[in-house]
Amino acid sequence: DTAVSQTPKYLVTQMGNDKSIKCEQNLGHDTMYWYKQDSKKFLKIMFSYNNKELIINETVPNRFSPKSPDKAHLNLHINSLELGDSAVYFCASSSQVTNQPQHFGDGTRLSIL
Amino acid sequence: QKEVEQNSGPLSVPEGAIASLNCTYSDRGSQSFFWYRQYSGKSPELIMSIYSNGDKEDGRFTAQLNKASQYVSLLIRDSQPSDSATYLCAVSGGSGNTPLVFGKGTRLSVIA
Numbered sequence: 001d002t003a004v005s006q007t008p009k010y011l012v013t014q015m016g017n018d019k020s021i022k023c024e025q026n027l028g029h030d031t032m033y034w035y036k037q038d039s040k041k042f043l044k045i046m047f048s049y050n051n052k053e054l055i056i057n058e059t060v061p062n063r064f065s066p067k068s069p070d071k072a073h074l075n076l077h078i079n080s081l082e083l084g085d086s087a088v089y090f091c092a093s094s095s096q097v098t099n100q101p102q103h104f105g106d107g108t109r110l111s112i113l
Numbered sequence: 114q115k116e117v118e119q120n121s122g123p124l125s126v127p128e129g130a131i132a133s134l135n136c137t138y139s140d141r142g143s144q145s146f147f148w149y150r151q152y153s154g155k156s157p158e159l160i161m162s163i164y165s166n167g168d169k170e171d172g173r174f175t176a177q178l179n180k181a182s183q184y185v186s187l188l189i190r191d192s193q194p195s196d197s198a199t200y201l202c203a204v205s206g207g208s209g210n211t212p213l214v215f216g217k218g219t220r221l222s223v224i225a
Contacts, residue, residue, distance in 0.1 A: 033212055040217070041151075041199065041217065042217050042218075043157070101147055102159075102213055103159070104156040104157050104158075106156050107155075
C-alpha cells in the first residue's frame with residue numbers, strides 16, 4: 001500500500017543513453033512533482049503537474065521531458081544522458097487543498113558511467 | 114530567487130539533550146513551513162508542519178514560526194541516536210500546488 005512509488009530504484013547507464021523513471025501515487029492527490037537531489041544533498045524542484053497539466057517548469061535542460069498520462073502518474077524521460085545528470089530523483093505528490101504537505105517516493109538513484 | 118537557509122552542521126548533541134535546528138527564508142509571502150527528516154539513502158519524511166506564528170508541539174518535536182523574522186525552528190527533546198539524520202526545512206507559498214523550496218539541510222548527530 002505504498003503511497004508514492006517510483007521505479008526503478010536504481011538506474012545505472014552509459015552517457016548518451018535515453019532512460020525513463022516512472023512514478024505513481026495512490027493518495028488521490030491532484031498535484032505531482034519531480035525533484036532532483038544532487039551530490040551535495042540539495043533538493044530542488046524540476047517540474048510540477050496539476051491534474052495532468054504542467055504548471056511549473058524550472059530551468060531544466062529540455063533533455064528532460066515529463067509526461068502525465070493521468071493525475072496518478074508522472075513519468076520523467078531523459079534523453080542523451082550526461083555525467084551531470086547523476087543524482088537522486090524524487091517524485092512527490094500533494095493535494096491541491098491549501099497548505100497540504102507533500103509526500104515523497106523512495107527516489108531513483110541515477111548513475112551515469 | 115526564493116531561498117531557504119540552514120546551517121549545514123553537523124550538529125552534535127548528547128543523548129537525552131535538546132537539539133535545536135534553525136532555518137530562515139527569504140520570501141515574505143511564504144505561508145506553509147515544513148520540517149522533513151532524511152536518513153542517509155532514504156527519502157524525505159515529513160515530521161512537522163506549521164502555518165501560523167508560535168509553537169506547535171507533536172511528541173518530542175516542537176516547531177516554532179516567527180513570520181516577522183522569517184524564521185522557523187525545530188526543537189527535538191530527549192534526543193535519541195535514532196534521531197541522527199539530516200533535517201530539511203521546506204517552505205512554500207501556501208497554494209496547494211506550490212512546490213517546496215528546500216534548505217540544504219542540517220545534519221544532526223545524537224551521541225549515545
